[in-house]
Structure formats: structure tokens, C-alpha cells
Amino acid sequence: MSEVTLKKLADMLNLSVSTVSRALKDHPDISAETRLKVKELALILDYEPNTYAINLRTNHSKEFGVIVPAIVSDFYQSFISSLEEEARLNGYSLIILQSGDDPLIELQNLKRCKQNRVSGIFISVTAKTNDVSSYLKLGEPPIPIVFFDKVPAYEACNKICVDDIHAATLAAEALILKKKKNILAVFGNDQLSITQKRLKAFDETFIKYNSEAAIAIYHASSTNEAFDVAMKGLDGADAVFCMSDEILIGVMKAIQTLGLKIPNQVGVIAISGGLIPTFYYPQITYIETSGFKLAKMAFSKMLACVAGSAYIQELKIESVMVEGGSL
Amino acid sequence: MSEVTLKKLADMLNLSVSTVSRALKDHPDISAETRLKVKELALILDYEPNTYAINLRTNHSKEFGVIVPAIVSDFYQSFISSLEEEARLNGYSLIILQSGDDPLIELQNLKRCKQNRVSGIFISVTAKTNDVSSYLKLGEPPIPIVFFDKVPAYEACNKICVDDIHAATLAAEALILKKKKNILAVFGNDQLSITQKRLKAFDETFIKYNSEAAIAIYHASSTNEAFDVAMKGLDGADAVFCMSDEILIGVMKAIQTLGLKIPNQVGVIAISGGLIPTFYYPQITYIETSGFKLAKMAFSKMLACVAGSAYIQELKIESVMVEGGSL
DNA sequence: AACATTACCGCAATCGTTTGCGGTGAATTA
DNA sequence: TAATTCACCGCAAACGATTGCGGTAATGTT
Incomplete structure (x- = not known):
């Protein structure tokens, strides 16, 4: 048989x-x-x-490669989940690869995508990736690449990412609206461009509105660091801003440790993928930067690329605020 | 060129x-x-x-299919992450497909795996999948299938899953050791076999140790339901057991709402993948059922199958308790 | 010198599908 | 009746890699 x-x-x-x-x-x-x-x-x-015979003849498969630093992340999780759905409905399969935030593995993964002759590659680059020009020349003709989330800074390529400026501005505006006067703002590693963008927009919003709020800015590279800075910085603060889920978790642990009541004693707002804020009571008010929408955009952009479009685009997804009752 | x-x-x-x-x-x-x-x-x-030419000739590719109900889940996230690593190191790629807990989509995904002529399939079936005999006959010769986590009840096939009995027993023993006398035990949907197993083992352990603790057993099918039952059931309880992360989240929200102190006023223990418990302070003591170990086992089992082993195995992974300070 | 052995390499079929081109018979037209 | 058109179908090459078999020249053996 x-x-x-x-x-x-x-x-x-x-x-x-x-x-x-x-x-x-x-x-x-x-x-x-x-x-x-x-x-x-x-x-x-x-x-x-026989798929292989068809692939051999057409020299391409209905597969897309997805390269992320790590799958274990709410953001990538939602992104991949959403992308898989889109892909499946369009007859494509997804090959998932993680780089472990290592540029070397990232390159190997790209090579593997090339070997598998994927129709296109979605990639969120590592923190240390600084030159993607070789990525763009992969294959003959070059394999379409859509960069998402962590995108290269300069090269002309398709980029889909969160509008960090808009998200941070929304958060700042919410704090201003609530007339918070003593704000603890916890940001991520200050070397990352995402941190710089969010910090700048956050800052400028307070200036723009002539706010008189006192803002204490801290940086934390991990949940534990966020916990530490919050333990120190929460004293006297009437609100705290968390740049990311990672930081939110640390800050919330500090709030629980100090026994502070939300939102009466301290208001909380974060930029988040949306999952973590629901773990607390009251739920945390957050600016949503989920991967779902990003994935939909990235996918349709990819379809356009595969169809032959050479139009290079840099898309920024605007976030919305989700009220949780913590501010 | x-x-x-x-x-x-x-x-x-x-x-x-x-x-x-x-x-x-x-x-x-x-x-x-x-x-x-x-x-x-x-x-x-x-x-x-050219991979396609080789695939055509050998009639198989170095790809594995992975079918899960949903990617958005700490457990599957850790499983997939771990599996990807193993696969990559062994020269395999992973095609990820989610069924949305829909048996129909699950079947479509299996067909797609067959069409892609994957070397093997890892699958965690939907709650409604009750007959996998057709799955096992997929392809000629049949494609090796390793079931994990949510595995079929009866068929003779390779199953790798958490030792629910052991995990629940550990949790019960911990509660007994701490001499808790008034325990709120929140379990999942009582139709699921996982719930039944954990409940039975939990119960029997208290009987075995001649415990005099009063145990109030509740069922909750979602985080929200868990919140509701905890709001009612926490009154007077000196400890609470949560069968899963989903439930833990709901219970914790109730504890926060009621302003209860952990562990002084109420002790908490859960069966968990390990991520959620770290979000709280003090960190929640839990019985670990992470996907990492499961993935390693599943992968090596798959390699054996691919190599031609016909040995059918049903593996149960024993959990360990991770102390967090909540009990 | 005749034969056997060895080292080295090419022919051609194969995997399954697609597609340009050419061929056959019937129907239509002149 | 002869020429043209059309509908329908098959031949064979192509995609790229693999492999059994056979072939050629050089070397070794009697």
C-alpha cells in the first residue's frame, strides 16, 4: 500500500x-x-x-521561517500564535527557530531557513545584531524578510514594530490626567534603543503639558533589579510607571512586599503585552503592545513581498490603553 | 548568479x-x-x-510537526522552546501548528504534517479528541507520533506526560507537613481526566496520612471562576491549593482583593509550570510541571521512533517541589 | 605477452510533478 | 475530396541529488 x-x-x-x-x-x-x-x-x-516534487520543481515551499531571540516571552508567544493562525489559513506553515539572543545562532538559523528554501523570513533580531545587510542578500533571488519588534536601526528594509513613542506618550498622558505628582518611572536597560525611545517620549510629554510632577527615573535590566529599585523608589510615590512586563512584575512584588494599596496608595501603569496585568487585583492599567496586531501586519506585508512587491515599508503599530483600575 | x-x-x-x-x-x-x-x-x-531534491529522493525531511491546542500557554511555551533547542541541535526543524482545541483543525493539521512528510509528530490533543486510532495510521509507513501532556486515554501509543498523581501527592504532603487544618482546594473542570487524577491523589494522600484537615473542594474552569470560588471559599481557610496556573491566578487575585497576608493568614501551594509563582511576593511554593523536561524526553523518544524502534512507552515525569515562601 | 586486478570515473535510471510541443483522429470547411 | 481546424492526449525533458552498474586505463601477476 x-x-x-x-x-x-x-x-x-x-x-x-x-x-x-x-x-x-x-x-x-x-x-x-x-x-x-x-x-x-x-x-x-x-x-x-508529493510536496517535495512540487517544491523541487517550483524551487520554493509554502513555509515561512520565524526567528526570535526566545519563544518564552509573552510578546513572541502572542506574535507566533497570531502568525501561525494567519499562516495556516493561507496555506503556509511556520518553522520556528530561536536564537537565544546569540547573533551566531541567529545566522545559523538564517542559513537553515535558506537551506529549507522558505518563502520568507520573519525575524526579530538579537540585541547584538548590528548589521543585517548580509541577511537581506540571503538567497538568489533574495528571500523576503520582514523584521519585527527588534528591528535593525538603519538599513532600508521592511520593519514592523511597536510605536514606542506613542505608547510612552499615552502612559505619560494618563499619569498627567490623574494628576499624579510623585512618579516613580522604571525603565529597562538604558543601552537599548527601545528604552531610549520610551524614556524620551515619556519625558517630553510631561514637558509638553507643563506638568509639575516630580519624576524619579530608574533603570532596571531585570525583574529582580526592578524589584530593588522599586523597594527604594516607591517611598513617597503616588504612582509608578513600568516600561515593560518584566519590570512590572518586579515592581508589583515590591508593592506587595510593602503592602501598598492599589490604586489608593500608589497608582500603577505599564506598557505591556496584556497578559501579566490581568494577574493582579485590581488589574493593572496598561498600554497594550501585544504581538497579535503586529503579526497580522507582518503577515500581510510578507504576502505582498512574496507576491513580488518591492515596496519597502516601516510600520509602527499604535497602542491603546487598557483600563484596569490600578491608576 | x-x-x-x-x-x-x-x-x-x-x-x-x-x-x-x-x-x-x-x-x-x-x-x-x-x-x-x-x-x-x-x-x-x-x-x-538542494533540500527538496534530497527530500524527494529520500521521501522524508528533517522536520517534525508540533501540534498543540494553543501556543499561548506557559506550559506549551516552555515545551516548544525546549523542543526547538533539541531539534535544532539535532539538525531538525519544527513546524508549529495550533488546533485551537478544535478536533477538526487538529485533524487538518495532522493532514498537513502528512503532506509535508514530516519525520514525526509531537501532539497534545484537544480536550474533545477521543479517538486517535486514525492518527496512528497516518502515512505509509505510519508517521511516528509522540503524544505529550494531553494524551489519549486508552490507545497503545507513545505518551509522555506529567505524573499528575505524584504532583498532587507532593502538594498534599506539603500541606500535611505544615499542619494545615482548613484547606481550600481548587481544581479544574471536573470532566477532565487531569482533574480527576489530581483530585483523587490529593484526596487519598490525606486519607493515607490520617489527616484531620478539613478540605473544601471546589472546581473552576477558568481564572475568573477560580476567583469567584476563592472569594467564597477563602473565608476561614488557613491554606489553599491550586491545581494549575490558571487557577492560581484567580485565587491570588481573590487573596489580594481580600487583603490576606501570605503565608501568615493563608498558605498557598500550587501545581504550576513555574513562571506564574514568581510573579508574587512571597513567591508561591509550587510543584513543578514544566514543559522543559517533558520536551527533552519526548524528543529522545521521537529519535528512537525515527530510528525504527517500535517500543511503545508511556512515560510519566515526576515533579519536584519548589519552595517559594507561600506555605 | 596475456591475463587479472585495481583505481577511478561516467551513464543512466530514479524520486513525483509539471509543461512545451508534437501527434492523432474526427469534425468542419472549401 | 482535399485541406484545415479543433479537441484531446502522450512524449520527453526538466527540477537536483543519489546510486547501481558498467567502462576504461593503469598497474600487477603469471
Whole structure:
């Protein structure tokens, strides 16, 4: 009971392989009668074209590569989940690869995508990736690449990412609206461009609105560091801003440790993927930067690329505020 | 500037395709001199064998399919992350598909795996999947399948899952050891076999130790339901057991709402993947059921299957308790 | 010198599908 | 009746890599 192939169908019907092939594709050269016979048998025998043979002939597969620093992350999780759905509905499969934030592994993963002759690659680069020009020349003709989230700074390429400026501005505006006067603002590693952008926008918003709030800015590179700075900085603060989920978690632990009441004693707002804020009571008010929308945009951009569009785009997804009751 | 193929190399070296092929594989029929020349040119031109051609010939690819109800889940996240690492190190790629807990989509995903002629399939079935016998006959010869986490109840197949009995027993023992007398135990949907197993083991452990603790058992199918039952059931309880992360989150929200102090007023213990418990202070003591170990086991089992082993195994991974300070 | 051995390499088929081109018979037209 | 058109179908090459088999020249053996 080996595989059902065109040849097998052809032999059984006393037809040639080419006729069977054409019949299945409704080629006008084949008579309606023959078409029917062929399709009938194909259905009965559950014929399925050999993907490899088609791939070999067309020299590409309906697969996309996805390269992320790590799968364990709410953001990438939501991104991948959303992307998988889109892909599946469009007949594509996703090959997931993680770089472990290591540029070397990242490069290996790209090579592997090339070897697999994927139709396109979605990639969120490592913190240390500084030159993606070689990425863009991968393959002949070059494989379409859509950068998302962590995107290269300069190269002209398709980038889809969160509008950090908008998100931070929204958060600042919310704090201003609530007339918070003593704000603890915890940002991530100050070397990262994402931190710099969010910090700058946050700052400038307070200036723009002539706010008189006192803002204490701290940096934390991890949840634990965020906990530490919050333990020190929460004293006297009437609100705290967290740049990311990672930081929110640390800050919330500090708030719980100090026994502070939210939102009465201290208001909390964060920029977040949306999952973590729901773990607390009251739920944390946050500016949403989920991967879902990003994935949809990235996917449709990729489809355009695959279809031959050479139009290079840099998209920024604007966030919305989700009220939770913590501010 | 097109692709480098064996034919291209052969033409450039005035050799035949077969000689080039053999030279690259160190076939003894080819002289050392020729081998060297071929390899040199292959290196210069960055020759890479066409995966599709090889796949077509060998009729299988170095790809595994992974089907889960949903990617957005700490457990599957850790599982997939771990599996990806193993796969990559072994030269395999992973195709991720989610079923959305829909048996129909699950079946479509399996078909797609078959069409892609994956070397094997890892699958965690939907809650409604009750007959996997057709899964096991997929392909000719049948594609190796390793079931993990949510595994079918009866069929003889390779299953790798958490030892629910052991995990629940550990939790119960911890509660007994701490001499808790008034325990709120929140379990999941009582239709699920995982719930039944954990409940039974939990119960029996208290009986086994002749515990006099009063245990109030509740069921909750979601985080919100867990919140509701905890709001009612926490009154007077000196400890609470949460069967899963989902439930833990709801219970913790209730504890925060009621302003209860952990562990003084109420102790908390959960069965968890390990991520959520770290979000609180003090960190929640939990019985670990992470996907990492499961993935390693599942992968090595898969390798054995691919290598031709017909040995069917049902593995249960024992958990360990991770002390957090909440009990 | 005749034969056997060995080292080295190429031919051609194969995997399954697609597709340009050419061929056959019947129907239509002149 | 002869020429043209059309519907329908098959041949064979192509995609790129692998491999059994056979071939050629050089060396070794009697």
C-alpha cells in the first residue's frame, strides 16, 4: 500500500501521467469526461501530490521561517500564535527557530531557513545584531524578510514594530490626567534603543503639558533589579510607571512586599503585552503592545513581498490603553 | 548568479555530476586529488545541496510537526522552546501548528504534517479528541507520533506526560507537613481526566496520612471562576491549593482583593509550570510541571521512533517541589 | 605477452510533478 | 475530396541529488 502517485493513477486509468496531472488541475486540454474519471479515482485513493516534487520543481515551499531571540516571552508567544493562525489559513506553515539572543545562532538559523528554501523570513533580531545587510542578500533571488519588534536601526528594509513613542506618550498622558505628582518611572536597560525611545517620549510629554510632577527615573535590566529599585523608589510615590512586563512584575512584588494599596496608595501603569496585568487585583492599567496586531501586519506585508512587491515599508503599530483600575 | 548545483560544479571541473556527488561524500571510488578539487570549489561557491531534491529522493525531511491546542500557554511555551533547542541541535526543524482545541483543525493539521512528510509528530490533543486510532495510521509507513501532556486515554501509543498523581501527592504532603487544618482546594473542570487524577491523589494522600484537615473542594474552569470560588471559599481557610496556573491566578487575585497576608493568614501551594509563582511576593511554593523536561524526553523518544524502534512507552515525569515562601 | 586486478570515473535510471510541443483522429470547411 | 481546424492526449525533458552498474586505463601477476 505505498504512496499514491500520478503514475499509479495513470496506470490504473490507462492514461499518461501528464493527462492525469492536467485533469486534476482542470486543464482545458482534457475532456470533461476524463477529468471526472481521474478526479474520482484520485478521491477514492486519497491522492495527495508529493510536496517535495512540487517544491523541487517550483524551487520554493509554502513555509515561512520565524526567528526570535526566545519563544518564552509573552510578546513572541502572542506574535507566533497570531502568525501561525494567519499562516495556516493561507496555506503556509511556520518553522520556528530561536536564537537565544546569540547573533551566531541567529545566522545559523538564517542559513537553515535558506537551506529549507522558505518563502520568507520573519525575524526579530538579537540585541547584538548590528548589521543585517548580509541577511537581506540571503538567497538568489533574495528571500523576503520582514523584521519585527527588534528591528535593525538603519538599513532600508521592511520593519514592523511597536510605536514606542506613542505608547510612552499615552502612559505619560494618563499619569498627567490623574494628576499624579510623585512618579516613580522604571525603565529597562538604558543601552537599548527601545528604552531610549520610551524614556524620551515619556519625558517630553510631561514637558509638553507643563506638568509639575516630580519624576524619579530608574533603570532596571531585570525583574529582580526592578524589584530593588522599586523597594527604594516607591517611598513617597503616588504612582509608578513600568516600561515593560518584566519590570512590572518586579515592581508589583515590591508593592506587595510593602503592602501598598492599589490604586489608593500608589497608582500603577505599564506598557505591556496584556497578559501579566490581568494577574493582579485590581488589574493593572496598561498600554497594550501585544504581538497579535503586529503579526497580522507582518503577515500581510510578507504576502505582498512574496507576491513580488518591492515596496519597502516601516510600520509602527499604535497602542491603546487598557483600563484596569490600578491608576 | 543562480543556484549552485552539482551540475554546475561538475561542468566547471569537467567532471560528471555523480563524481562530484561522491567526492563531496568522501566516497572511496573517488581519488583524493579529485575529492580535494571538488570540495575546494564547493566551498568557494558556497554549494549547498538542494533540500527538496534530497527530500524527494529520500521521501522524508528533517522536520517534525508540533501540534498543540494553543501556543499561548506557559506550559506549551516552555515545551516548544525546549523542543526547538533539541531539534535544532539535532539538525531538525519544527513546524508549529495550533488546533485551537478544535478536533477538526487538529485533524487538518495532522493532514498537513502528512503532506509535508514530516519525520514525526509531537501532539497534545484537544480536550474533545477521543479517538486517535486514525492518527496512528497516518502515512505509509505510519508517521511516528509522540503524544505529550494531553494524551489519549486508552490507545497503545507513545505518551509522555506529567505524573499528575505524584504532583498532587507532593502538594498534599506539603500541606500535611505544615499542619494545615482548613484547606481550600481548587481544581479544574471536573470532566477532565487531569482533574480527576489530581483530585483523587490529593484526596487519598490525606486519607493515607490520617489527616484531620478539613478540605473544601471546589472546581473552576477558568481564572475568573477560580476567583469567584476563592472569594467564597477563602473565608476561614488557613491554606489553599491550586491545581494549575490558571487557577492560581484567580485565587491570588481573590487573596489580594481580600487583603490576606501570605503565608501568615493563608498558605498557598500550587501545581504550576513555574513562571506564574514568581510573579508574587512571597513567591508561591509550587510543584513543578514544566514543559522543559517533558520536551527533552519526548524528543529522545521521537529519535528512537525515527530510528525504527517500535517500543511503545508511556512515560510519566515526576515533579519536584519548589519552595517559594507561600506555605 | 596475456591475463587479472585495481583505481577511478561516467551513464543512466530514479524520486513525483509539471509543461512545451508534437501527434492523432474526427469534425468542419472549401 | 482535399485541406484545415479543433479537441484531446502522450512524449520527453526538466527540477537536483543519489546510486547501481558498467567502462576504461593503469598497474600487477603469471
